Amino acid sequence: MTLFSFTSPAVKRLLGWKQGDEEEKWAEKAVDALVKKLKKKKGAMEELEKALSSPGQPSKCVTIPRSLDGRLQVSHRKGLPHVIYCRVWRWPDLQSHHELKPLDICEFPFGSKQKEVCINPYHYKRVESPVLPPVLVPRHNEFNPQHSLLVQFRNLSHNEPHMPQNATFPDSFHQPNNTPFPLSPNSPYPPSPASSTYPNSPASSGPGSPFQLPADTPPPAYMPPDDQMGQDNSQPMDTSNNMIPQIMPSISSRDVQPVAYEEPKHWCSIVYYELNNRVGEAFHASSTSVLVDGFTDPSNNKSRFCLGLLSNVNRNSTIENTRRHIGKGVHLYYVGGEVYAECLSDSSIFVQSRNCNFHHGFHPTTVCKIPSSCSLKIFNNQEFAQLLAQSVNHGFEAVYELTKMCTIRMSFVKGWGAEYHRQDVTSTPCWIEIHLHGPLQWLDKVLTQMGSPLNPISSVS
Numbered sequence: 001m002t003l004f005s006f007t008s009p010a011v012k013r014l015l016g017w018k019q020g021d022e023e024e025k026w027a028e029k030a031v032d033a034l035v036k037k038l039k040k041k042k043g044a045m046e047e048l049e050k051a052l053s054s055p056g057q058p059s060k061c062v063t064i065p066r067s068l069d070g071r072l073q074v075s076h077r078k079g080l081p082h083v084i085y086c087r088v089w090r091w092p093d094l095q096s097h098h099e100l101k102p103l104d105i106c107e108f109p110f111g112s113k114q115k116e117v118c119i120n121p122y123h124y125k126r127v128e129s130p131v132l133p134p135v136l137v138p139r140h141n142e143f144n145p146q147h148s149l150l151v152q153f154r155n156l157s158h159n160e161p162h163m164p165q166n167a168t169f170p171d172s173f174h175q176p177n178n179t180p181f182p183l184s185p186n187s188p189y190p191p192s193p194a195s196s197t198y199p200n201s202p203a204s205s206g207p208g209s210p211f212q213l214p215a216d217t218p219p220p221a222y223m224p225p226d227d228q229m230g231q232d233n234s235q236p237m238d239t240s241n242n243m244i245p246q247i248m249p250s251i252s253s254r255d256v257q258p259v260a261y262e263e264p265k266h267w268c269s270i271v272y273y274e275l276n277n278r279v280g281e282a283f284h285a286s287s288t289s290v291l292v293d294g295f296t297d298p299s300n301n302k303s304r305f306c307l308g309l310l311s312n313v314n315r316n317s318t319i320e321n322t323r324r325h326i327g328k329g330v331h332l333y334y335v336g337g338e339v340y341a342e343c344l345s346d347s348s349i350f351v352q353s354r355n356c357n358f359h360h361g362f363h364p365t366t367v368c369k370i371p372s373s374c375s376l377k378i379f380n381n382q383e384f385a386q387l388l389a390q391s392v393n394h395g396f397e398a399v400y401e402l403t404k405m406c407t408i409r410m411s412f413v414k415g416w417g418a419e420y421h422r423q424d425v426t427s428t429p430c431w432i433e434i435h436l437h438g439p440l441q442w443l444d445k446v447l448t449q450m451g452s453p454l455n456p457i458s459s460v461s
Contacts, residue, residue: 027088030074034085034119037064051122052089061108061123063116070110070117081119082110089121095289099335100124127336132385134258135442137392137449163424164352164365164417169376173360259445261385264437267334271433272307274319276426280310288334292432293344294326294412307430322429326412331375332434337382339436341410342375350415352425353378354405358387364404367417378408384439388446396450403443408434 038044044062051059064072064081072081080097087094094100102109106123108116167173266284270292273279283292287303296308307326312319328344343349348371354364356378362368370376384405391398411431416422425431 026075026077030084030088033072033074034064038062048120051120055122058105059120059122061106061116061118062120063108063118066115066117080110081117082121082124085119086121086124091126094126095333095335096340098333098338098340099127101127129263129335129337130382132261132337132381133389134260135385135389135392135446136256137259137446138255138257164367165363166367166369166415166417166419167360167362168369169371169374257449259442259449261381261438261442264441266437268332268339268437269435270305270332271435272305272310273426273431273433274312274315274429277312277314279312285332285334290332291329291344292332293329294323319429322413326430329412330410337380338377339379339408340375341370341378343370343372345412346372347413348372348415350411350417350428351376351378352409355379355384355408358405359383367415369415379436379439381439388442392446392450396447396452399443399446399450403440406436406439406443408436410434 038048047060048062070080071078072084082100083094083097086100103123103125106118108114108118110117266286268285270283271278283305290303290305292305294308295306297304297306325347327346330349331342331344333340341351348369350367350369352365352367357364357366359380388402391402409425409431411425411428414422414428416425416428422428
């Protein structure tokens with residue numbers, strides 16, 4: 001009996017345009033479910049076949065009714081309809097809805113609030129990682145000492161609260177009022193593009209756990225407003241907007257050395273800790289979609305870091321109990337120069353990301369609680385590039401301070417900070433540290449080009 005023994009001619013025709021090695025039976029069921037919906041609409045099947053057979057030609061929207069939670073279930077797996085059909089017919093390696101943007105001609109894009117959703121795969125384009133402009137580093141270390149922010153950095157470290165502040169997503173996230181670094185009309189750094197917001201998305205998962213999806217089709221989750229950056233205490237380098245000297249060193253184009261960003265082989269490495277003890281080896285992420293969970297898959301999957309496999313002779317009962325509650329853990333994905341964290345665990349995760357805090361106007365050390373089934377952008381390469389380009393004008397110490405922004409700490413189940421009895425992440429039973437290789441390597445090249453800091457290292461702090 002062949003695979004398509006009971007497959008309708010319409011489904012067979014549509015499967016002829018399938019791309020890649022997407023699971024055959026699942027793809028067939030996805031297409032079959034679509035055909036049943038489209039047959040109820042005059043001309044819909046013909047329009048879809050026209051779009052698939054003539055990719056370069058204009059085509060109309062091909063729509064299906066939007067479900068209550070925006071997702072479509074196909075054989076025990078739920079996903080977003082436009083993601084499902086873009087994977088079947090265009091991009092088998094599609095990781096998430098964050099990788100797709102509708103074309104201007106699309107009248108019913110998924111991100112709109114309409115009752116119908118367009119699933120025409122040629123009405124969407126794939127988001128590409130933005131090209132980051134090189135940082136222009138002066139060839140000679142001629143920074144005026146008055147531009148050094150070292151004193152301000154030290155003041156900031158002394159003024160940081162004894163315990164980090166806390167914020168809960170999405171409740172604590174609001175629209176920031178202004179941009180901490182006003183962009184000039186000629187600035188090469190555009191404001192970060194707004195992420196799609198899905199108003200009908202549930203705060204928690206509906207029937208069918210997100211983990212039952214393939215890891216690359218997360219459910220829609222509340223996203224904070226993204227069209228502006230944070231304000232006030234948002235820079236890791238100072239505590240107010242007016243602390244940065246307004247006088248920039250005058251540097252001619254002949255006196256600078258451009259240092260370009262390069263995408264590394266592994267976009268991040270992840271290290272697991274229990275209290276203040278590092279456990280196991282670092283996980284190096286080559287896949288742009290990574291699951292960090294509490295299970296014990298021994299298959300050495302390159303896109304999965306199973307904490308359940310790791311042993312520790314010093315493990316106490318609190319750690320053991322916490323590990324049992326990590327469950328499906330967190331889904332990290334790197335797309336379009338942005339890093340997202342989606343909580344798949346039934347328990348919340350807690351994230352300390354200076355880049356995210358900068359964006360939302362929080363204090364640099366704020367710890368953000370991400371409840372189950374919510375996802376949050378925790379790093380943006382473009383905003384980091386903007387900060388780096390401006391920090392170069394303030395000297396070695398200002399650039400070096402940005403290394404803190406390239407490390408993200410995340411605890412499972414138990415939080416830390418002012419609202420919790422644990423004051424520091426090293427007091428939480430189970431946590432990970434994520435090192436972003438691209439930004440760190442970029443910083444290293446810039447610092448190497450800049451030479452030595454103005455202020456010699458001293459044993460006196």
